[in-house]
C-alpha cells in the first residue's frame with residue numbers, strides 16, 4: 001500500500017491504515033509492525049503514512065482514532081479469526097459508516113468501498 005499502487009473508492013492512493021481487532025487479532029499485527037520497525041527500508045517507505053490500531057472495547061476509541069484521518073485515503077483492515085467478536089464487529093460497523101457516509105456525500109457508490117475495506121480472517125467457515 002505504501003507504494004501508492006492501491007487506491008481507495010475515489011481513486012485516491014490509500015495513505016493510512018486503521019487496523020481493527022482485539023486479543024490475538026491485535027497482537028499478531030502489532031508484532032509484525034514492531035518487527036518491521038527495525039528495517040530501515042520499511043521505515044523509509046512508511047514515512048508520511050500512519051498505522052493506528054483499534055484494539056479495546058472503549059466505544060469512544062473509534063471517535064478518538066479517526067481524528068486527522070481522511071475517509072478517502074484510509075484503508076480499514078478488520079482482523080478476526082471468527083468475525084463474531086462483538087467489539088470488533090461494532091468497530092467495523094462504525095468505520096464502515098464513517099467511510100460510507102463521507103463517500104456517499106461525495107456521490108460515490110458504497111459498493112466501491114471494497115477498495116477501502118480489507119478483511120483478514122483465518123479462511124475457515126464459522127461453526
Ligand SMILES: O=P(O)(O)OC[C@H]1O[C@](O)(CO)[C@@H](O)[C@@H]1O
Pocket residue numbers: 022023024025079080081082083084085088
Ligand atoms: O480473532 P477474533 O475471532 O476476533 O477473536 C478475538 C479473541 O480471541 C482471542 O485472541 C483468543 O484467541 C481473544 O484474546 C480475543 O478476545
